[in-house]
Structure formats: structure tokens, C-alpha cells
Amino acid sequence: MAKLYFYYASMNAGKSTVLLQSSFNYRERGMNTLLFTAALDDRAGVGSIASRIGLSAPARLFEPGLDLFAAIAAAHAGETVHCVLVDEAQFLTQAQVWQLARVADELRIPVLCYGLRTDFLGALFEGSSALLAIADVLSEMKAVCSCGAKATMNLRIDGQGRAVTSGQQTEIGGNDRYVALCRRHFTAALGGHYQP
Amino acid sequence: MAKLYFYYASMNAGKSTVLLQSSFNYRERGMNTLLFTAALDDRAGVGSIASRIGLSAPARLFEPGLDLFAAIAAAHAGETVHCVLVDEAQFLTQAQVWQLARVADELRIPVLCYGLRTDFLGALFEGSSALLAIADVLSEMKAVCSCGAKATMNLRIDGQGRAVTSGQQTEIGGNDRYVALCRRHFTAALGGHYQP
Amino acid sequence: MAKLYFYYASMNAGKSTVLLQSSFNYRERGMNTLLFTAALDDRAGVGSIASRIGLSAPARLFEPGLDLFAAIAAAHAGETVHCVLVDEAQFLTQAQVWQLARVADELRIPVLCYGLRTDFLGALFEGSSALLAIADVLSEMKAVCSCGAKATMNLRIDGQGRAVTSGQQTEIGGNDRYVALCRRHFTAALGGHYQP
Amino acid sequence: MAKLYFYYASMNAGKSTVLLQSSFNYRERGMNTLLFTAALDDRAGVGSIASRIGLSAPARLFEPGLDLFAAIAAAHAGETVHCVLVDEAQFLTQAQVWQLARVADELRIPVLCYGLRTDFLGALFEGSSALLAIADVLSEMKAVCSCGAKATMNLRIDGQGRAVTSGQQTEIGGNDRYVALCRRHFTAALGGHYQP
Numbered sequence: 001m002a003k004l005y006f007y008y009a010s011m012n013a014g015k016s017t018v019l020l021q022s023s024f025n026y027r028e029r030g031m032n033t034l035l036f037t038a039a040l041d042d043r044a045g046v047g048s049i050a051s052r053i054g055l056s057a058p059a060r061l062f063e064p065g066l067d068l069f070a071a072i073a074a075a076h077a078g079e080t081v082h083c084v085l086v087d088e089a090q091f092l093t094q095a096q097v098w099q100l101a102r103v104a105d106e107l108r109i110p111v112l113c114y115g116l117r118t119d120f121l122g123a124l125f126e127g128s129s130a131l132l133a134i135a136d137v138l139s140e141m142k143a144v145c146s147c148g149a150k151a152t153m154n155l156r157i158d159g160q161g162r163a164v165t166s167g168q169q170t171e172i173g174g175n176d177r178y179v180a181l182c183r184r185h186f187t188a189a190l191g192g193h194y195q196p
Numbered sequence: 197m198a199k200l201y202f203y204y205a206s207m208n209a210g211k212s213t214v215l216l217q218s219s220f221n222y223r224e225r226g227m228n229t230l231l232f233t234a235a236l237d238d239r240a241g242v243g244s245i246a247s248r249i250g251l252s253a254p255a256r257l258f259e260p261g262l263d264l265f266a267a268i269a270a271a272h273a274g275e276t277v278h279c280v281l282v283d284e285a286q287f288l289t290q291a292q293v294w295q296l297a298r299v300a301d302e303l304r305i306p307v308l309c310y311g312l313r314t315d316f317l318g319a320l321f322e323g324s325s326a327l328l329a330i331a332d333v334l335s336e337m338k339a340v341c342s343c344g345a346k347a348t349m350n351l352r353i354d355g356q357g358r359a360v361t362s363g364q365q366t367e368i369g370g371n372d373r374y375v376a377l378c379r380r381h382f383t384a385a386l387g388g389h390y391q392p
Numbered sequence: 393m394a395k396l397y398f399y400y401a402s403m404n405a406g407k408s409t410v411l412l413q414s415s416f417n418y419r420e421r422g423m424n425t426l427l428f429t430a431a432l433d434d435r436a437g438v439g440s441i442a443s444r445i446g447l448s449a450p451a452r453l454f455e456p457g458l459d460l461f462a463a464i465a466a467a468h469a470g471e472t473v474h475c476v477l478v479d480e481a482q483f484l485t486q487a488q489v490w491q492l493a494r495v496a497d498e499l500r501i502p503v504l505c506y507g508l509r510t511d512f513l514g515a516l517f518e519g520s521s522a523l524l525a526i527a528d529v530l531s532e533m534k535a536v537c538s539c540g541a542k543a544t545m546n547l548r549i550d551g552q553g554r555a556v557t558s559g560q561q562t563e564i565g566g567n568d569r570y571v572a573l574c575r576r577h578f579t580a581a582l583g584g585h586y587q588p
Numbered sequence: 589m590a591k592l593y594f595y596y597a598s599m600n601a602g603k604s605t606v607l608l609q610s611s612f613n614y615r616e617r618g619m620n621t622l623l624f625t626a627a628l629d630d631r632a633g634v635g636s637i638a639s640r641i642g643l644s645a646p647a648r649l650f651e652p653g654l655d656l657f658a659a660i661a662a663a664h665a666g667e668t669v670h671c672v673l674v675d676e677a678q679f680l681t682q683a684q685v686w687q688l689a690r691v692a693d694e695l696r697i698p699v700l701c702y703g704l705r706t707d708f709l710g711a712l713f714e715g716s717s718a719l720l721a722i723a724d725v726l727s728e729m730k731a732v733c734s735c736g737a738k739a740t741m742n743l744r745i746d747g748q749g750r751a752v753t754s755g756q757q758t759e760i761g762g763n764d765r766y767v768a769l770c771r772r773h774f775t776a777a778l779g780g781h782y783q784p
Contacts, residue, residue: 024602024640029732055641117329142673143613148619197589208420214406214409220445221406221535249416339417512679517697520715524712524726532726570632
């Protein structure tokens with residue numbers, strides 16, 4: 001039985017590094033992996049996954065309209081796929097998450113999704129919401145707040161380092177616009193309002 | 197640092213039993229616990245948590261309008277509360293989940309929430325959605341499908357045992373209207389449609 | 393693929409309750425379970441598993457010489473066994489743990505073992521040592537220290553409540569001879585010596 | 589409350605990569621980390637941790653006689669240490685593991701240990717045994733067997749790729765002398781003998 005995994009974390013926990021290492025592990029054993037990342041993530045140039053620590057690998061891009069089950073099934077028909085790895089999984093649509101569940105259940109290929117849990121206001125993304133609902137395994141990757149506690153929230157800051165409290169859920173830009181914080185410091189930075 | 201826990205599971209995994217055992221463990225050590233359950237859950241009569249295996253204990257009821265932070269802070273001011281335990285946590289509102297986060301962060305009382313992850317169509321409840329977003333610890337309680345695999349989904353059935361595919365998210369009624377299934381059998385029972 | 397699970401905890405975490413609930417869940421689905429407990433545990437009378445909260449069920453007894461693979465295979469040949477549950481698993485021999493691994497790998501029956509991690513001096517038992525080495529899943533059940541922290545250690549006390557620092561690893565007697573503590577309070581109770 | 593973590597895995601799961609990423613995360617936040625690896629591990633040259641994927645960082649060496657509590661306390665007195673990371677943790681002595689527990693409990697510095705669970709015969713190392721006994725958190729890092737199942741065991745092979753069934757627990761040499769397997773394939777490779 002293959003499983004659908006969701007490795008969730010805040011910003012800068014090292015998600016891409018762990019994804020690339022997992023793919024490396026499969027390939028080292030002579031197995032074939034398929035990598036995807038969101039089309040809107042431009043950190044690494046078109047069509048690649050890169051980590052802050054200096055690793056990178058080519059990846060297919062997914063956009064909201066892409067049928068991931070069909071795409072993976074087609075690739076699998078050409079060359080056996082042993083593992084699918086998806087970065088920036090918070091940007092998957094709900095339909096795509098169910099397509100990835102079919103990849104696990106029908107094609108029997110394990111699917112490892114890496115992504116953010118919540119946005120800059122503590123709300124779920126569409127992809128993280130669907131993965132938290134139906135993934136077989138939820139596994140947290142730990143990041144650290146400046147106070148030493150576990151960072152679970154993502155604060156958006158402006159050019160002067162001030163907390164941003166409104167705006168689009170997704171804003172194209174570098175990691176320097178976000179800072180990972182524990183819930184207490186996140187709430188304090190938002191002016192003490194817990195309710196989003 | 198006190199934490200907000202979400203112990204999630206499908207139907208009939210034994211959530212209430214584990215909640216009652218955890219409360220028992222605290223009380224055995226001379227510590228004080230506060231139990232809550234949803235006002236709409238009528239399994240155990242008004243104001244109690246009962247498990248299928250035969251355990252029960254009195255509990256306060258929560259309704260959507262209740263300010264859980266205020267209620268717990270008031271109780272804590274009277275007699276120190278060492279642990280808060282919430283059953284049927286899928287029925288919490290988003291606001292109440294943030295109130296429970298404040299209980300952990302400001303009152304420094306651990307909060308243990310037990311509840312369903314998804315409804316009879318595989319969609320999140322308001323309470324489970326908010327807990328999956330901001331709880332400090334997500335911990336799965338395992339239930340078993342009739343095929344032996346892990347049951348993660350909840351099928352709603354009618355009086356003839358047929359799958360129900362439409363209706364209200366919450367329907368007052370016994371556990372016999374639901375059956376916990378693995379995702380493959382859940383999907384098959386819904387006619388093979390993966391997309392909710 | 394069936395798995396060998398080790399649910400480890402300190403004293404009084406509710407291990408037996410969770411074991412009995414898990415067996416109940418299987419039987420409620422019409423599946424058959426096989427329960428074992430250590431022959432030297434006399435808490436519940438010969439041949440049963442009982443929890444402090446008031447639940448109990450009949451169980452087979454295991455002694456060091458029993459071949460658990462042979463015993464379970466024989467039972468399985470008579471009536472299909474869907475799950476094996478073992479209480480007081482710290483008292484298994486290393487050979488018996490490998491026999492249970494065979495039950496999972498060859499008979500394809502999941503095996504759920506519940507037991508203590510360490511003894512009154514912080515050392516492993518033979519059974520917990522072997523399970524921590526080769527179980528497919530290690531899962532902690534949380535108990536609480538009187539300070540509110542997680543209790544991971546088991547202090548042995550005498551009739552006057554004083555810490556006991558020497559003696560047999562296993563001493564027949566009630567739970568009242570032990571108190572579950574966090575590592576800091578355990579160490580302090582043993583006179584500040586961390587090294588066992 | 590700082591914790592003692594044990595991230596355990598079989599060979600080639602990517603332990604060193606995750607260790608280096610965790611250290612990177614701390615340093616990126618302006619925090620100070622202290623890295624240790626076993627003196628006998630010569631993969632990366634004296635005094636460094638290197639991963640197969642191409643990352644590396646300088647590290648202090650630990651030998652059986654080193655008092656890790658004293659060494660870390662001295663470093664911490666000079667410059668605040670926010671996290672201690674230990675690679676090849678299976679080679680720690682039992683005394684050193686208790687010293688690391690003191691670092692967490694008394695110095696309040698989190699300690700992250702990465703290491704093998706078992707040797708080429710399925711037996712614990714001294715360091716992994718002590719960590720499995722008293723670490724606050726046990727967390728598995730997944731590796732993959734050539735069959736696609738989770739690899740939890742480490743087979744030692746000779747120059748011709750044949751299973752080695754006797755010898756020293758630790759043998760200086762490259763990773764190419766070991767292959768990570770699931771328990772079923774490990775047992776088959778050892779001639780079907782489950783009992784070590």
C-alpha cells in the first residue's frame with residue numbers, strides 16, 4: 001500500500017532540502033522519482049527545486065489546471081515511477097490533492113508532499129487544507145523561532161520589518177518577506193489579536 | 197510551555213476512551229482537569245462524555261457562542277486547572293480554537309482536543325480545520341477498516357447500509373449511521389469519485 | 393504489509409486501557425484478536441488484562457519459554473487472527489520479539505505491543521530493548537509528572553515513599569511502589585546522579 | 589524545557605543532510621550551534637560532517653572518554669550555544685548519553701542526535717540503546733529498501749555483495765559495505781534466521 005504523505009512546516013524549515021535528499025535516496029537505489037513544484041515559485045528559475053543550503057534539481061511545474069493523476073500515469077507508463085515528490089504543496093488545488101491520493105491508491109506510488117501549513121494570517125492554503133484532510137501521514141518538520149521555541153507560524157513583513165496584516169495570500173517575492181515565529185510571537189507581532 | 201494538541205481520528209477509534217483515561221491520569225496525580233463536549237452530541241445525555249467501551253464522566257457543554265478562553269480562565273481563577281480536554285472538537289468554531297490556543301499560550305494550561313478529521317464527504321469540519329492549522333501537535337489515533345488497513349474516512353450510510361452522498365455535514369444520530377473506512381473503500385463506496 | 397508496533401510509556405500512562413480499546417475496535421468490526429500478558433503480572437488475576445480505570449478482558453499468558461510464533465500460528469490456523477495485542481511487553485525475551493516480527497512479516501498479522509520503556513534505574517528491559525531495536529513503529533504514550541511535564545521515567549519507592557536505588561529489575565508488587573516522573577525529577581530523587 | 593532528540597534511521601537515510609540543514613536553520617536566525625561527530629568516522633576527514641549529497645561542515649570529534657557535558661558547558665560559557673547536534677550518535681557511550689541529557693535538563697540547550705538504530709545483526713549500539721531508553725523524542729527518518737518498503741535494517745556485505753554474518757560491530761570502511769533493507773529482506777539475506 002503506497003501512501004500520501006504531507007510534510008508540513010513553516011518557512012525556512014528545510015523542506016526542499018529534505019525533498020531533494022529523499023529523491024537522492026531513491027535514485028541511489030536505482031529507483032526513479034518524479035519531482036514537481038509550483039509554477040509560481042520563481043526562486044530557482046523555471047522548472048527546478050532549490051534549497052537555501054545550496055542543493056537543487058530539475059522539476060516539473062504544476063499549475064491549477066494540470067491533472068496530476070494523468071500526468072503521473074503517463075510518465076509511469078513510459079518509465080516506472082517509484083516515488084513522486086511535490087514541493088510548495090500548499091499551492092495544490094483540492095482537486096489535485098485528490099488526484100495525488102489516486103496516484104497512491106491506484107498506481108501504488110508513494111507521494112511525498114512538502115509545503116507550508118498556514119499563510120501570513122494563520123489561515124490554511126487550499127493545498128495544505130486538502131492534504132491535512134486526507135493525507136495518510138501528517139509529519140511536521142521543525143523550524144525554530146528566534147526565542148528558541150518551535151516556529152509554526154509565518155509572519156509577513158514589509159521592507160522596514162513591520163508586520164503586514166492584509167494583502168493577497170500569495171505574493172511573489174523572496175523568503176526575506178517572511179519570518180517563521182512561534183504562535184506567541186506571531187500573535188504579538190500582529191498586535192495581540194489571536195483571532196484571524 | 198503548554199501546548200494545544202489535536203488527536204484526530206475517524207469514527208470509532210476510541211477517542212473518548214483515551215480522553216477519559218488522560219483525565220483519569222491527571223486526577224490520579226492530584227491534578228484538576230476540565231472536560232468539554234459539544235452541546236449537540238447527545239450520545240451520553242446532557243453534560244457527559246461516554247465511550248462505547250463503557251466509560252463516562254461529566255463534562256461541560258460548548259456551543260458556538262461560548263467564549264472558551266473566558267470560561268476556562270474563570271474556572272482556573274477559582275481552582276487551578278492543570279489540563280483542559282475537549283471531545284467532539286470538530287464542532288468547535290474557528291474562534292474557539294484560537295481561544296484554546298490562548299489558554300495554552302497565556303494561561304499555560306495544556307489543551308487536549310479529540311475529534312474527527314473529516315465529514316462524510318471527506319471535507320474538514322470548522323473545528324478540525326482550525327486545529328489542523330494551528331495546533332502545536334497533530335497526533336493520529338488509528339482505526340481499522342474492514343479490510344485491515346487504517347481507516348481514515350467516515351462513510352455515512354442510510355438505514356439499508358447504502359452510502360449517503362448528500363445532506364447536512366452534521367446529522368444528529370447514532371454512530372450506526374457511520375462506518376470508518378480506508379480511503380480506497382470510502383471512494384469505492386461513493387461510486388469511485390475521488391473528488392468531493 | 394503488517395507491522396510490529398511498540399507503544400511505550402512510563403507507569404500509569406493508560407497502556408492497558410488503550411490496548412483493550414484497540415481490541416474492542418477490531419472485535420466491533422467482526423475481526424478476531426488475540427491478547428497476551430506476562431505471566432508474572434498478577435494485577436488482574438491469572439489470565440486477564442485489567443486497567444486502573446476499570447476495564448478488563450481475558451488474555452493468554454506468556455512466559456520466557458513460550459514460542460509466540462508457534463502459539464499464534466496455531467491459533468490463526470484454527471480461527472483467523474486479525475490482530476495480536478501484547479501487554480507488559482517489556483517482559484518479552486529478545487527471542488519472543490523476533491518471533492512477533494515473524495508474525496507480522498510471515499503471517500501478515502499486525503502486532504501491537506504495549507510496555508514500559510525503562511526500569512526503576514533508567515535501564516531498558518529485555519523486551520523493550522528488542523522492541524526499540526526492531527519494531528516498525530515506535531509510538532509514545534504520554535504520562536504526566538507531578539510538575540506537569542511529560543513523565544518518562546519510573547521511580548521505585550519504598551513503604552515510606554523514599555526512592556529505591558538498588559534491587560531486582562522486576563519486583564512483584566502493586567503500582568503503588570512506582571511513581572512516574574520527568575527525567576529531571578527522577579534524577580533529583582535518585583540523589584542527582586544522572587549516570588545509572 | 590529543552591529536549592534530547594534521537595533521530596534514528598538505517599544507513600543512507602540522509603541523517604547528516606538533515607543535521608546540517610538544522611544547524612543551518614539555527615545559524616540563519618543568528619543562533620549558535622555546536623556540532624559533534626564520532627572520532628572513528630573518517631568519511632569526511634578529521635573534524636567534519638559530510639553528507640553523500642554534497643554538504644559538509646566542521647565538527648568537533650567525540651571519543652569514548654570525552655565528558656560531553658563538561659565540553660559543552662565550557663563552550664556555552666564562552667559563547668551561548670543554542671543547539672547541540674551530534675552525528676553518528678550510535679557511537680556515544682551510555683555515560684555520554686546521560687551527559688547530553690544533563691545538557692538538555694540543566695543547561696537548557698536542545699540536543700539533536702542522529703544515528704543508526706541497529707548494527708549489521710539487528711542489535712543495538714551502546715549509543716542508540718541509551719538514546720532509545722531516555723531521549724525525550726524518538727523520531728524515525730525513513731529510508732527505502734529496494735522493494736519499496738521502509739528500510740529499517742542494515743546488512744553488511746563483503747566485496748562480492750554477500751551477506752556478512754559475523755565480525756566486529758563497527759568496522760572502519762565506507763558506506764558501500766552496507767545496504768539498508770526492510771526486515772523481511774534483511775532476514776532473507778541472513779539465511780532466514782530471525783533470531784540474532
